[in-house]
Amino acid sequence: MPAVDWVTDFYTRTGDWWGGAEAKVTNTDHQRAARVRAHASRAGALWVLELGCGYGGAAVATAMAGHTVTAVELTGRAEHIARLAAEHHVTPTLVRGDFYTADPGTGFDAVTYWDGFGVGSDTDQRRLLNRIACDWLAPGGVALIDVYNPFDWAARHGKREHRDARPGEGYPAELDRLFTFDQHSCTAIDTWWETARPKRRISQRLRCYTPADLALLLTGTGLRLDATHPPLDPDDFSYLAVLRPADQT
Template identity: 35%
Template sequence: MDSQIEFKMEKELATQVDEIHEQVGKLFTSMLDIGAGSGMLARAMSRRGTQMTTLELVPELVDYARSISDNSITILCGDFYTIELDQQFDVVSYMDGFGVGDDIDQLHLLKRISGWLKDDSCALIDIYNPVYWRKISGQKMRFDKAEREYGYDVDNERMLDTWWHPEQPENALTQSLRCYTVEEISKLCEEAGLKIEAIFPGGAMDYDEWVYSPLVSLNECLSYRIKVKK
């Protein structure tokens, strides 16, 4: 990887780790990161002394994470809806991915997150903001070998993310995430026995200027992070 890109990514990860420590607001030892992807955040947290466990569904991502992580990180391949874990954690995180199922799935997951938390510990979960995704619906992007368009399904309150090869638009693939207002996610958390303790707005992309602002208001952000406790 280009050393400048690597340096930028390391800096961004260090900022994310700082944010997590600030948001948790007290010393902690163990953390479970679910939907962990290739485990980048876990490696950065581990370097700063946290005992990390990651859970990821896609075996290729898990294999890659195992190939570049040291064995102080417990890297699990499995489904967060069904996996049995015999441990509880000081912090559970789910960054950039909550909302992949329907409301019943999300409620089930929140209940499971509650079960993985020690008493007086917290979970940090990123929630997609419906206001932002409605606003940028129709936004198109062009890359070297791919095109992308964001959409919004107003009936189901889901952001739609469609990708296709410029020469094969008929093979377009769409992924979607349920977006939640603060009121909606508060209600779902309550049903799962969790209470929202804090809300941290995230950033937003300005597609006119093609500039990403890492911190904007709660109304404008792409996603916001909730801190929940049992």
């Protein structure tokens, strides 16, 4: 398992800060479900595996579109999924665990990883990509992965943000944020803290890849880069990579 001890703490704590406002099914979630349908090779209802499902909005939206969804999530954000599923009358399957030991099944028509790829080292990414290709995808399947763009993160190096608390909107904490980009490792470092507790900072570290770098990373994983698309939200620091089995043309 990769050395990413920050993952559970970061996403659980930020989920506590934002979950009241953001644990819902959004238009972006429905657009993500539409992208699954658009890129799938097989017609009809699909078997979909979503990695790092967070609050579960995209998983629920994909199930609402008529697909059978299995979602994997390690952190406390998963506590919102059952409520969302019940509200929208769908039944995605939740698997709690990490991507390297979880056993969500096999034979999926599509594997998705929205807004999270890049945790750990290049070796960790290749292990995950190999699992997608060899353990989870059905023949002819597709993987849709949001990949962080190093140019967007580099342009924000050293910048800060401040977010006021808005309890009535579900944001109970006043927060500050610092963007850092490590050019040597091509890693984005995203640091947050409560304004009243500046010494208790938490950071996520996300490896960034240009499409050319991603194509090199895929070598030997059993996957190839088929296409890229801009993010659904122009403020996102990522692009969508469409991956298919390397032996599939």
